[in-house]
Every structure is written in C-alpha cells, then in structure tokens.
Amino acid sequence: MIRPVAVIGAGPFGLSTAAHLRARGIPVRVFGDPMVSWRDHMPEGMLLKSTPVASSFDCPQPGHTLGDYCDAAGIRRLVTDEDIIPAETFIGYGEWFQEKLVPGLERVRVVSVDRDKSGAFELKLDSGELFTARAVVVATGLSGLEHLPAELAGAAPDGPAPTAPLSHSSQHHDLSRFAGKDLIVIGAGQSALETAALAAEAGARVRVVARGRGRVAFGAPPWKQPRLRPESPFGRAWSLWALSYYADPYRFLPEQTRHYLVRRVLGPLGAWWLRERFEGxxxxxxxARVAGAEAPDGRPVLTVRTHGGRSERLTADHVIAATGYRVDIAAMDFLGHELRTRLAVSRGAPRLGAGYVSSVPGLYFTGLPAASSFGPVMRFVCGTEFASPRLAKHLAAAHG
Structure with a gap:
C-alpha cells in the first residue's frame, strides 16, 4: 500500500499544495477546517488589501481563479486593481476551491507528528486515528503564531483574550462589542488600521498608538502607480517584481537581510481605499515606543515614551494589540519534540532548501513559515503561485 502525503492546514497554501499533489496523482490526505483563520479570526466587514490578480489560489487546472468563482456564484466579477474584495467573498472562494479540487478534506485536527523507525511519519488525529505518511506538508497559516510583545504582557498576565483588558487582533470577529467604549489599537499595519476603522464605525472611540513620526501611511491607489516599472501582485517596482517571481535566490541572502525584508517589505502600510474611512x-x-502595560483595576494602562523623551500614560476600556505574527517552531506543538529539535531554524523559523523541504527529509513547510527562506511573497496568497508547484515537484521527485 502506498503511504499518502499528509497536508496539515486548509487555508490558501494548504489547499493549493493539495491541488498540485493530486494533479500529479500523489495520494494525499488533507486535514483542517477550510479557511478557518479568515472566517473566525478576521473582523466582520473586513476587505482584502490584495488585488484580485493577487488573490487566487494556484492550481494546475484552469478555471479556478477568484474570477471564475465570481462567475460560478453569480456575483460581480472582481478583476481590476480597483476592485476591492470582501472577506466573505474570499472565504466563499476558498470553500468553492476546496469542494472542487480537494473534495476529500478531513475536518479533524492533527494532534501529533513523529518519525517512526523506518523514517516515515506517524500522525495522530483528534479522532483517535493513527496513520503513517511518507511526507508531511505543514501549511497551518497563522494559527498559533500570534505575537504579543513582552512589554504588553503585564496587561494580560493570563494571556491576551477578548474578555481580558488586552487582546490580540486575531481574537476578534465582532467589533460591535466596543460600541460606546474607549479602545486603543496598537500597530500601524493594515490589520491595526482596518480594525480601528471598523471599531469606530461600530461606535467605539478609537485611538491608534503607532511607532513613528508623522501620521500612519497608506499605499498609493492604482491610478497613481508608476507606469514605467514592471508589474507585480503588490504594485509596480523592480524590487517587488523580483521578490514575487524570482524568490529562489532569496534563501542565499544573509540571515539579517532576509528577516529584515520579510518584516519591512509592504509594511506597515494601510490599503489605499482605507484612508478616507480612517482619517478624521x-x-x-x-x-517612540510602548514601554509597558498594566491593568491595576481591570482597565488597561499603557506607558509610552514620546519622541521628546517624556513618559506618558494612556488609558482605555480595552487594548487590541495588532502586533502581527511571528514564526516559532516551538509554538508548533503538534510536531513531536524530536522533530522540533532536529529542525534547522533561523530565528525560530525553519531553514528550507529547494522545494520547501526542511532539514528533516520529507517534512515541508509552506506559507508564512517559509517566508524567511523564500521572502515576503510567502506572506500573501499570491505566494501559492511560486510555492505550490515547486513543493509538489520536489516531493514527487524525492518520494515518487
């Protein structure tokens, strides 16, 4: 009996990878709740920052783009750079893609992954099933990677939570709970700015606390993009074009440079269409920085340092930390201890070789955990176009 490949995760990267593996005739079992991060961990009313051309899952078969889904669902086709994608439409697209190309998806959780004596992988599911896979693809997206800076921990000693004085932006779907309340949102990226705008529209009094001089920044609208530079899914710029389509050499850059680019390219920056809703x-x-946080009477208090060197205290009814995500193998506790200790890492992220394979043969990573090896494109849905065919080709050659 041929052992299957296990794909852990059913978001854009997991579904795209599974579609490529199935097209090659490779037996595959896919585990997860389709589009769960988008459905349960994004605020209601959210719009995608990415353009339609950058928001399709890659697959070998034609007819499965976001535009094709719009046609099938009988909704307005989203195709131009000025078309803004509602999160609900994107979630529907992901579920449609899964039904068409990954129909055997198993909505169970992988509890543990370990190596057996033969070198294969033994997986345990929360259904109680044990089975063996010849290779494993980790495509768990942002799950478990929420980052809370140490200086904020004092306001949430038991961890961030919607019912605590401080929470993470990923923990909110319905922001109407803050109507009539004073809310502080920490951050200057799209997540922070859109969360703040949506909360204000829901009736909250919102303050964004951001590091930097001057006001928060927003991207240029499509009609103001420079025309004499090559197009990329992120805009017109030579650097963005290279990072999008020629990501293979990225892993040979110095470690410090790789991690810096992953953090800084296209961020922190709000979408062009958000400016009007945000300003005013x-x-x-x-x-200059957030120095600390506490909640002495159940209400959060931030201590901040101004650009002039003064210390100030800011109070609110609640604080949302839109402080992003940080890849850390240690947080992927479904990977057995021996696997985690054998993985070569770079600042907590797996070091990947050609084809997205880790230092443990047969163990692959795609999506955000691959960004430190293949660049910022892995932070975005359009990264499936680069990652999925290469991963599937390598896996087929190595485990065919």
Whole structure:
C-alpha cells in the first residue's frame, strides 16, 4: 500500500499544495477546517488589501481563479486593481476551491507528528486515528503564531483574550462589542488600521498608538502607480517584481537581510481605499515606543515614551494589540519534540532548501513559515503561485 502525503492546514497554501499533489496523482490526505483563520479570526466587514490578480489560489487546472468563482456564484466579477474584495467573498472562494479540487478534506485536527523507525511519519488525529505518511506538508497559516510583545504582557498576565483588558487582533470577529467604549489599537499595519476603522464605525472611540513620526501611511491607489516599472501582485517596482517571481535566490541572502525584508517589505502600510474611512475618524498617537502595560483595576494602562523623551500614560476600556505574527517552531506543538529539535531554524523559523523541504527529509513547510527562506511573497496568497508547484515537484521527485 502506498503511504499518502499528509497536508496539515486548509487555508490558501494548504489547499493549493493539495491541488498540485493530486494533479500529479500523489495520494494525499488533507486535514483542517477550510479557511478557518479568515472566517473566525478576521473582523466582520473586513476587505482584502490584495488585488484580485493577487488573490487566487494556484492550481494546475484552469478555471479556478477568484474570477471564475465570481462567475460560478453569480456575483460581480472582481478583476481590476480597483476592485476591492470582501472577506466573505474570499472565504466563499476558498470553500468553492476546496469542494472542487480537494473534495476529500478531513475536518479533524492533527494532534501529533513523529518519525517512526523506518523514517516515515506517524500522525495522530483528534479522532483517535493513527496513520503513517511518507511526507508531511505543514501549511497551518497563522494559527498559533500570534505575537504579543513582552512589554504588553503585564496587561494580560493570563494571556491576551477578548474578555481580558488586552487582546490580540486575531481574537476578534465582532467589533460591535466596543460600541460606546474607549479602545486603543496598537500597530500601524493594515490589520491595526482596518480594525480601528471598523471599531469606530461600530461606535467605539478609537485611538491608534503607532511607532513613528508623522501620521500612519497608506499605499498609493492604482491610478497613481508608476507606469514605467514592471508589474507585480503588490504594485509596480523592480524590487517587488523580483521578490514575487524570482524568490529562489532569496534563501542565499544573509540571515539579517532576509528577516529584515520579510518584516519591512509592504509594511506597515494601510490599503489605499482605507484612508478616507480612517482619517478624521480615528485618533492617532505617534510614540517612540510602548514601554509597558498594566491593568491595576481591570482597565488597561499603557506607558509610552514620546519622541521628546517624556513618559506618558494612556488609558482605555480595552487594548487590541495588532502586533502581527511571528514564526516559532516551538509554538508548533503538534510536531513531536524530536522533530522540533532536529529542525534547522533561523530565528525560530525553519531553514528550507529547494522545494520547501526542511532539514528533516520529507517534512515541508509552506506559507508564512517559509517566508524567511523564500521572502515576503510567502506572506500573501499570491505566494501559492511560486510555492505550490515547486513543493509538489520536489516531493514527487524525492518520494515518487
């Protein structure tokens, strides 16, 4: 009996990888709840920052783009750079893609992954099933990678939570709970700015606390993009074009450079269409840094350092930390201890070789955990176009 490949995760990268493996005739079992991060961990009313051309899952078969889904669902076709994608439409697209190309998806959780004596992988599911796979693809997206800076931990000693004085932006779907309340959102990226705008529209009094001088920044609208530079899914720029389509050499850059580019390319920056909803509605406080946080009486208090060197205290009814995500193999506790200790890592992220394979033969990573090896394109859905065919080709050659 041929052992299958296990794909853990049913978001854009997991579904795209599975579609490529199935097209090659490779037996595959896919585990997860389709589009769960988008459905349960994004605020209601959210719009995608990416353009339609950058928002399709890659697959070998034609007819499965976001535009094709719009046609099938009988909704307005989203194709131009000025078309803005509602999260609900994108979630529907992901579920449609899964039904068409990954019909055997198993909605169970992988509890553990270990190596057996033969070198194969033994997986345990929360259904109680044990089975062996010849290779494993980790495509768990942002799950478990929420980052809370140490200086904020004092306001949530038991961890961030919607019912605590401080939470992470991934923990909110319905922001109407803050109607009539004072809310602080920490961050200057799209997540922070859109969360703040949506909360203000739901009736909250919102202040964004961001590091930097001057007001928060927004991208240029499509009609103001430079025309004499090559197109990429992220805009017109030579650097963005190279990072999008020629990501293979990225892993040979110095470690410090790789991690810096993953953090800084295209961020922190709000979408062009958000500016009008944000400005004049949300108060912005620029600070040199957030020095600490506490909640002595159940209400959060931030201590910030101003650009002039002063210390100030900011109070609110609740604080949302839109502080992003950080890849850390240690947080992927479904990977057995021996596997985690054998993985070569770079600042917590797996070091990957050609074809997205880790230092443990047969163990692959795609999506955000691959960004430190293949660049910022792995932070975005359009990264499936680069990652999925290469991963499937390598896996087929190595385990055919």
């Amino acid at each position: 509605t949300v108060q912005v406080t620029d600070v």
